[in-house]
Amino acid sequence: MWFKTIFRRKPAAPLGPGSATIPSAGRLFDEAFLRRLERMSMQARRTLRGNPSSGEHPSRRRLPTTVFSEHRPYTPGDDVRYVDWNAYARQEHVLLKLGEAEQDVHVHLLIDASRSMTIGDPPRLRLAQQLAGALGYLALAHSDRLHVAPFGQQAGRSFGPAQGKSRTVDMFRFIERITPQPDTRVGVVLADYARAHPQGGLLVLCSDLLATDSLEAGLRALAPPRWQVLVLHLLDQRDLEPGLQGPLELEDSETGQRLAVTLDEATLRAYVRAAREWRERIAGLCARRGARYAPIMSHWPLERQIIPYLHARRLLS
């Protein structure tokens, strides 16, 4: 709600002075960026289950509120504070004033920490940490319940649930300490994660999606309306255009498996075509499973390109 925002902007909780107590925050973001980021929020669907006691996301529930939208008859046990006494005076019926309740949501940030995320310049894991930090900060700033879970073959030790800006430093520290893991199994991890968190929520997957198992199985477990999934596909330019030539022995950074190829123009054209089809296949899969898909290049600057990009795609508001 807009007045909550007013209160939240009181100098009582400035992040600037507190940045001195956040030794690691400066490595991911600068303070000014966090201030600018705070004005945004993540777009959560009404269908998500949340706690109406706090939070700012719209809910499907109609609760007795001071903000009127409609009436319902009084039933014993209802809070008499929400009785519309004026209506009672006119109609001699005891009616309760009902209004739209806002809620908090569970925000799950899943960070792919496999070794393939460390390849590239800049490394995608760094971008994933920055994105997770930014989105996590948004979640904490908007009183959402935040879960941060790095994963490889399986979900590792997670952070959260945490709520409130006071957990920001802990969150940053946790994100920064994420260490690369050998390989990744996105589908299995997402399915396991969905079983472990039956309440659902807004799940942001930061991954290069270079996994051998099926992403579809994971997205099937994260089906709407309980889950709102945002797939941030982190891509390196060299994934799309390798810029290699001649006889090569390619080594998989995760499995160590090697593949001998001789790259000529025809082979490179075939690779570019295969990479495009792969992205299109993932985008189609996400669309079929109700997930939002956003490809993000690793060399994009976070504030000047990625945040506006997410905003333009209505992933942030």
Added chain:
Amino acid sequence: MSLLAPLGLLALLTLPVIVILHMLRERRRRVIVPSLLLWQLLPQSHAARQRRRLSITLLLLLHLLVAALLALALARPQWDGIGFGGQRHLALVIDTSLSMAAPAPGAGGSRLDAARIRARSLLAASGASSATLIAAGPQAQVIDGDAGNGARLVAALARLQPAGVGSDVAGALTLAEASLRGRPNPQIIVLTDAALPALAGELATRAATVPIRWETVGGELDNRAIVAFAARPRSGTGPVQVYARVANYGGGALRTVVRLYGDDALLDARPVMLRPDGEVELTWTVPRGIGFLHAEVDGDDPLPADDRADLSLAAHRPVRALLVSEQPAALERALRAVPGVELTVAAPSEYRDNPADLTIFDGFLPAAWPSGGVLAIHPPRDATLLAAGPPAPISGEVAITPAGADLLEGISLGAVEFGPATSVTPPAEAVTLLSRAGQPLIFRWRFADSVIAVWAFDLSQGNLTTRLAFPLLVARTVRDLTPPAAPASTLAGTTLSLPVDPRATVVEVTAPDGTTTPVDVGPEGRAQVTFNQIGRYTLVELAGDRQLYSARVGVNAGAASESDLRPRPVPGPVAAPSPRREGDEAAQPLWPWLVAVALLVILGEWVYVHARRSRAFAES
């Protein structure tokens, strides 16, 4: 540049091995990618897993370069300056045997003309800084040594003529190698018609120290020739047996006629049938008194020179002998038995310095040695020409010295009693032929225009005259002191060292073409005469203006070794590198430099690989 060990180039076989190894195990640059997921999506045709196309990499080039350098180093190359102002030395050996006079089909002349044309073109093309021309005739000889390839050599080529029967190619090659010794980049080129029997033997297996290239001129020609012509008197005064052998060196049978002439008068014309590669032997009996024989076979073949043959029937040189002795009987009998000796006997008191070819003094010596051959037997003690002492009995074995082997070999002296030996002190230049207990019994020497032999024993005191050894000893002594007759015939191109009368100062040699050449007599009483024309030679021995002896010699061209004009297989080119000798300063060994460059390349390769690995490690 030349290679001292060309077999080292076999190491170049490592080059294809290296290429094959690179194809089999082509090292690909390893690139770490986030995942092979996308790469495995490629179709098999694009994955190029099975491709074995050789890519030309720097490492491959370095490996090939190192292998090539080491292979060249194993061949031990040496730089002799050729190509940058260096010198090339050529020796041309030209066969000048008589077969080179045969026509060369397609050359418009003889085989020798074809060889001359080829030699001129070789000289022009070789660019040799010096060339040596060697004629391989019956005797190999250097015609022009160390000449440039200019007009002088061309003129020397033009002067070459077929020299006679036989071709001393082996001697010519030895001369050529000697002329090229110590010179950089030598080469011998042999121009021959390959009608050389030696090609099947010594020349084919001859070890060479200089590269040799054989070139054949002329072609295969059929020929027939008189290859043997000889005579033998049946008895001292009877008719003479004449023998001839006619050969057909060709693939076809032919019928021809052999004619025999005696002192230019036709004696016989005999038809003969010659089988392919066959021979016919003919004999005649000709009466005594004919001095010179000539035979010829109907020609019309490529080499007419060997269709004729000449032969002198003067088997003996007449010897006018003078025997001066008080008791000449035994000696006279023995001397009259020697063929060709016209003997005159005189007592010592009757002796005058009469000109004789051979003078025999028995128990007497004149005041001066007569010219010609002299045999002094039992020189008197009061002689002024020899210091003789009283006869003294000497016991012991008779010993034939090495110098006396020719004279006394085969003569049984075991039962001969020489009696008391006359103590004669031989002159310093005398050679002892027979001795007993260190005392010389027979010795000889040359003095001025005399050849003197001394028998230092008294014939009357021993039993020599009653033994078979006596006439043999006398006959041999006569032959030793007087020169033999001139040869009845010889082969063209032969050089003979003819013994001549000791009184002769010059020998006039008249060739068949009428040219007369005086030949000086050497200190050993011999004249070197070269018979390089075919036909009748006349030899006249002169002492001042006085003619001592005249003889005719038949010079023939027919010989089994020469008249077969069909070429034999020549040896292949001999690429024998000349070993580096002292004085061969131009040749510089290159193998240390090649090895050094190879090591540098290996070091560079190591640095390159190390740097690449470090870079790959840093990237990963």
